Amino acid sequence: GAVVSQHPSRVICKSGTSVKIECRSLDFQATTMFWYRQFPKQSLMLMATSNEGSKATYEQGVEKDKFLINHASLTLSTLTVTSAHPEDSSFYICSAMTTGGDGSAATGELFFGEGSRLTVL
């Protein structure tokens, strides 16, 4: 099946610094990627939908200026947590959906990255 790679898997940073997380679709083109956050023992929460070549669509309550999303190519989306604070510590996961434009079957299935665990000290 399709593969989505997320990097880094773990990151620890100091409060006030910025952290960038990359999400790559390795063997398919992903017009749309999704970013989620998951706090311990809670469900996945969609943060934003990232569309290649255009601005991301953020869910209500998610700060655009704090969580910068860039989707510059069909295989890469990045999430930058700016001026991170301890309350931003969480598990961040990306997912991508195949579009079918590159010959792969467009099934609506989501393929997830391995997740990035952010700890802000």
Added chain:
Amino acid sequence: RKEVEQDPGPFNVPEGATVAFNCTYSNSASQSFFWYRQDCRKEPKLLMSVYSSGNEDGRFTAQLNRASQYISLLIRDSKLSDSATYLCVVNKWGYQKVTFGTGTKLQVIP
């Protein structure tokens, strides 16, 4: 009303038991349905897609009821390794609108 609703559980069942989860969705235009499994501190992984005719994969059976707008997952002969959170995912294709349920936690007990 949430777009996709699941009973959060936990469902505590003994090994070998049969357990079923339901997931209701509110958008009748939804087109694709999936069950994902998420282990603790890991990313969700696709368990199975849900087709209109119903589908089975080993001990797992998924069904779709469009009239009542719900999907179900049945697990037979539960194993300890089935312990996880099961996420219902509904996709309104074409609009790239993917909605997750909050997940149902299953704990299989020896």
